[in-house]
Structures are given as structure tokens and as C-alpha cells.
Amino acid sequence: MSEQQQVGFVYDDRYLQHNPGLQRLWSTDSDLPFVEPTIHPSNYRLVMRTKHLLDFSGLIESLSRVAPYMATVDDIARYHTREYIERVQRICADGGGDTGEGAPAAADSYPIALLAAGGAMAAVDAVVSGEVRRAFANIRPPGHHAMQDKGMGFCIFNNVVIAARHAQASHGIERVMVLDWDVHDGNGTQDAFYDDPTALFFSLHQDRLYPAEFGLLDQVGEGEGAGYTVNLPLPPGSGDAAYLAAIENVVMPIADAFEPQLVLVSAGQDASTADPLGRMCLTTEGYRRMTARMIEIAEKHADGHLVIVQEGGYSETYAPYCTLAIIEALVGERTGIAEPLPLDGLRLQPQYGHVGASGEEAIAAIRAQYASYWPGLG
Numbered sequence: 001m002s003e004q005q006q007v008g009f010v011y012d013d014r015y016l017q018h019n020p021g022l023q024r025l026w027s028t029d030s031d032l033p034f035v036e037p038t039i040h041p042s043n044y045r046l047v048m049r050t051k052h053l054l055d056f057s058g059l060i061e062s063l064s065r066v067a068p069y070m071a072t073v074d075d076i077a078r079y080h081t082r083e084y085i086e087r088v089q090r091i092c093a094d095g096g097g098d099t100g101e102g103a104p105a106a107a108d109s110y111p112i113a114l115l116a117a118g119g120a121m122a123a124v125d126a127v128v129s130g131e132v133r134r135a136f137a138n139i140r141p142p143g144h145h146a147m148q149d150k151g152m153g154f155c156i157f158n159n160v161v162i163a164a165r166h167a168q169a170s171h172g173i174e175r176v177m178v179l180d181w182d183v184h185d186g187n188g189t190q191d192a193f194y195d196d197p198t199a200l201f202f203s204l205h206q207d208r209l210y211p212a213e214f215g216l217l218d219q220v221g222e223g224e225g226a227g228y229t230v231n232l233p234l235p236p237g238s239g240d241a242a243y244l245a246a247i248e249n250v251v252m253p254i255a256d257a258f259e260p261q262l263v264l265v266s267a268g269q270d271a272s273t274a275d276p277l278g279r280m281c282l283t284t285e286g287y288r289r290m291t292a293r294m295i296e297i298a299e300k301h302a303d304g305h306l307v308i309v310q311e312g313g314y315s316e317t318y319a320p321y322c323t324l325a326i327i328e329a330l331v332g333e334r335t336g337i338a339e340p341l342p343l344d345g346l347r348l349q350p351q352y353g354h355v356g357a358s359g360e361e362a363i364a365a366i367r368a369q370y371a372s373y374w375p376g377l378g
């Protein structure tokens with residue numbers, strides 16, 4: 001067990017107030033008849049159950065509370081257009097609606113979206129100032145699909161991009177690395193950093209899941225930023241072994257060459273084996289080990305500066321345990337709490353310990369694609 005580290009934790013009950021409503025179908029403009037609605041997948045329960053699990057396990061006692069604050073319009077405008085920010089405000093003032101493509105806001109969602117972005121910023125402040133060594137931001141609504149001028153995929157403002165730009169503008173950080181392990185591609189983050197060599201972006205995701213037109217292997221960045229968008233599309237069913245192999249064989253050598261001064265993670269626990277929206281079969285142990293690799297990168301290059309920001313995760317029974325494993329890794333402690341899907345059983349799945357043939361092929365293709373930008377891969 002590693003030495004205990006001071007770890008910051010951002011959370012606020014106001015995050016529970018953002019209500020994306022009910023979901024009757026993926027397309028909400030269908031005419032009758034349709035079956036009974038279900039609660040929206042991006043509802044309040046993920047971050048609430050995560051907080052309860054931290055309380056119940058006692059791990060909360062090992063964390064330092066970092067208070068979130070509201071991002072200002074100027075903070076949000078470091079990525080989003082002012083026209084879009086005003087549109088979100090107007091949609092909420094009018095009682096709520098879609099902020100773009102599948103990113104619903106309710107009447108009171110605007111200030112909560114500002115508090116989500118400000119939560120990621122506060123985590124950056126706490127880490128960079130040395131108040132804590134690492135931090136986890138348990139925030140919502142999520143951010144990584146949000147584009148400059150529209151919400152997408154349950155995301156209103158791109159929290160991780162706004163936090164990265166804040167680190168660069170307010171803390172003198174030059175080189176930021178973002179790794180997105182959400183099962184979906186981080187299209188908004190890719191878009192924000194596409195021509196920017198100061199922000200290295202990795203997206204590990206299920207190949208062509210959502211949005212299908214982003215996160216493709218040939219999307220490598222452009223201009224000065226060519227090679228600094230690193231897409232790692234993996235086949236469905238990849239599992240812990242393939243994710244770890246992709247991190248060790250692609251992410252770590254590139255990070256060594258880039259030498260980030262701050263490491264941010266867009267953490268989607270929707271790559272878990274129990275997720276209703278993803279098919280990537282990660283276990284709590286996979287999340288624990290991926291976090292350990294991020295700590296290694298941050299300790300080696302970034303004076304330990306690591307901020308993990310909550311994105312998706314739709315198994316309300318299992319995803320909070322994946323988050324617990326992440327935070328246990330950040331702290332360097334194991335609570336030993338029993339999991340709803342015991343690891344002993346999950347370890348029998350082939351993808352737990354072995355990279356499948358399709359995973360090997362995908363990782364080889366990724367290495368070949370990026371070798372001309374990053375000689376360490378050659």
C-alpha cells in the first residue's frame with residue numbers, strides 16, 4: 001500500500017438539483033404511442049450514491065473537502081461562445097429544454113452547470129496551490145460532450161476544458177494533459193483542443209459508440225495541434241487488460257514525451273461491466289489500476305498535480321464502487337467494502353486478464369497511427 005496522500009473532494013448537494021427529467025425514448029419528439037418513461041440515465045443518483053458510499057465506507061474521513069464555486073461567464077467563455085451561454089440561460093429562464101442535442105436543462109440547471117464547471121476549477125485550484133496533492137470532483141451535469149456552441153449527450157458546459165483553460169490562464173500552467181476514459185468519445189474536449197499543442201488529449205472509448213462521427217483514429221488534431229489529439233477507439237468487450245495495455249503502450253510513452261504540468265481525467269464509470277449504455281466490461285480493479293497509472297504520470301512529470309472529474313456512469317449499483325476504487329487509489333488506502341459484483345467472479349472473464357485479438361489489433365493500429373508524431377511509439 002502506498003503512503004496516504006492528501007486528497008481533495010469536491011461535492012455539493014446542489015448538484016442533485018439538476019433534473020434532466022424523464023426519458024421516454026432516445027428521441028423525445030416521437031408521437032404517441034410510446035411506452036412508459038424511465039428516469040433519465042444522467043439523473044442525480046450517480047453522484048449521490050458515490051457520496052453516500054464514501055460516507056458509509058468511512059473513506060470520506062480521509063478526504064479534504066474542496067468547496068465548489070460558480071464559474072463566471074468569462075470562465076465558461078474560455079471555450080463556449082457567449083451566444084450559447086446566453087441561450088442556456090434563456091432556455092432555463094423559460095422553464096427548461098434541450099440545450100443542443102440530447103442535453104436537457106431544467107429551470108434551475110443554469111447555476112448548477114456553472115457550479116459544475118466551478119467545481120472542476122476549484123479542484124484545479126486546490127491541487128495547483130498545494131492545498132491537496134490530488135483531487136476528485138464529484139460533479140454534475142457532466143461536460144465532455146459539450147461543444148463550443150451547443151450541449152450534447154447530457155453535457156451542458158465542458159467542465160474539464162474550462163478547468164484546463166483556467167489552469168493555463170490563472171495558474172501559469174503551460175502543458176495540460178487530459179485523459180478521457182468515459183466509454184463515449186470526449187468530442188467536445190477534442191474540439192476544444194484540436195489545434196492546440198499545449199493541451200494533449202487522449203480519449204479511450206468504445207469505437208463509434210457516441211458520437212459516432214468523433215473519436216476516430218484519423219482524427220489526430222490539426223495545424224500546430226497535429227498529433228496532440230490521441231484517439232484510442234477500442235472494440236466492445238475490451239475489458240481491464242486492453243485498457244491497461246492501451247495506457248501503458250500508448251498513453252504513458254506519449255505523456256513521457258509531452259511532460260504535462262497538470263493531469264486531468266474525464267472519468268466516466270460507464271465503461272464498467274454493469275453499464276447499460278456501454279459494453280467495455282471494466283471492473284473496479286480496472287479503474288483502480290488506471291488511476292494508479294495516472295498518479296504515476298502526475299508524480300513523474302507534474303509535481304503530483306492530478307484532478308479527476310466525474311463524467312458519465314449509468315449503473316447506479318456498480319458505478320459508485322468504481323468511483324470508490326478510484327478514490328481509494330488516490331488516497332492510497334483500501335476500505336475493503338464488499339462490492340455488488342464480486343471481483344472473484346469477474347476475474348474469470350477472459351478480458352480481465354488478457355488482451356483479446358481485436359484489442360491487440362486496435363492498439364497496434366493506434367501505435368502505428370501516432371508513431372510519426374511520437375517517436376517513442378515507433
Ligand SMILES: [Zn+2]
Pocket residue numbers: 182183184268270311312313
Ligand atoms: Zn459516457
